[in-house]
Amino acid sequence: MTEDILDTQSYVNNSCLQLLLQELVPTSIRVSHRLHDSTSTTGASLANSTEPTQADTQLSSVRNDLPGTVNVLESSLLNNDEVTLRIETYGYSLGLKLAEVLLYKNTTSGTKLVDILDIMKFVCRDVWKCLYNKQMDNLRTNHRGTFVLVDNNYKLIQKLNSPKGIHDTLAKSRVYLWLPCGIIRGILSSFGIESNVTAEITSFPAVTFNIHTGINN
Amino acid sequence: MKVYSIYILNKAGGLIYQNDVNPGLTKLTANDYLVLAGTLHGVHAIASKLSINIDGMESHQESTANANSALLVSGRSQDANNNKSGLQSIETDLFNLYVFQTLTGIKFIIITSPNPGELKKSYDSANEVFKQLYIVYSDYVMKDPFYSLDMPIKSFLFDTKVKEFVT
């Protein structure tokens, strides 16, 4: 019998993973800035990128974007489609691969995924269990292809707290939510379901995922 | 509580006496001791300023006024220690330091072994050492006709007496 890849998993430090994921949005903004700069040829000052990063190295053309600071989130590109799409795409390909790994496990345990509701339950249970070691707190559907998934304490944004108050916290947290949206869309896509996933923060840190599919159930 | 070291500073912050009575501290150069004394004197002055900054001047002036009126009325000070608003003590992992200031501005500083959890007690024993030290200082330095004020103390007799009560 072959070795089970999910049983041989090794542990990843939770803090490190959280901190790594928090770099997602800043990195995406920086990439967009770099792309804009190179087309408008003003990015010449950042050209010597072979130098190792120092405490006073400007990371992008955003003003005062230095290591250890969060000024990059003040960028006008924060809600730019290009930035959010990059994050969503990242989640999407993660979701596609994750579905494969989890399904491999699932087929051996004998569960059958027959209709779309089973697939949604799979997202709520197995996928969330794998990602966050918990299940979704609520699953609702209108039986016409729209599903609402609620996580009452969503881990990725749970610790975020902006010095500028709750409105700023919400605005910036929303950008991070494109990652799980992408993951869900990627999972569904690997089942052959085309969908449209958006997320909203109902009462921080509770997150509601709205999934629109073309399938009537 | 073991006394490691005794320093005496004159009004201007100059080191006039330094004696490592018990082993425990690192030996420094003569110049380093002068710098150390100067720093402590400076910190003491800054500290008085800070405590005024914190409590808005009341307690400091009050205590000075009290001490002065007590002096005028009875000819005696209620408390020999005039160190009310400046730096009084430092606690570190490996030693404690206590500062005592006379009404005339002379500072006695002792460095002792740390006594964790016995703060009040160490204060009392430090005060006991200061009392002894003040007596010995008055008897063997102030009464020494060859001693000129504010100059380094080089009295053999004082040395012996200090050693007597700390060991």
Add this chain to the structure above:
Amino acid sequence: MTIYSFYIFDRHCNCIYNREFTHLDHANASGVGQVNKNNDSNASKLLFGILYSLKTISAKLIDSESEAETAVANALKSFTIGPYRAHYLESLTRLKFVLVSDDNIDNLQAILWELYSVYYIRNVVHNGLSPIEFKQSDDFKENETVGKISNSGFITETDQFLQSLRFFN
């Protein structure tokens, strides 16, 4: 027994957090006070100056290499100024935590450590929207929250923690 104020200094010598507690005998309400109002005041600068000098003295008077049992430099724990005692803890990343109390409280090292290891780590380091480098270039003064810890999570949680201590009032 009372706690008067709480300061954090970063490794660039800036005061990045300042919390002052007003007590019953000073005002009509207990536990209220100012947050981040006196970061650049004389008091915080004087306090830092004293800390720095005393820290140097502590390390200098005992040679860490000659004593086998102490691999690290002798650390300053607290000092007393008049009726106040300042308790001090420095992390290895050179963050300095200071609690100012009255002189009846012996030792607050455990409290300072908790403020650092629990509350600072949770609300500043793990908070993706809070900077961990507070030094700003001079031209960047768009709002007053820059250069200080001002997220509400940190403020409310440390307040609750300090006010729950039996010697707070």
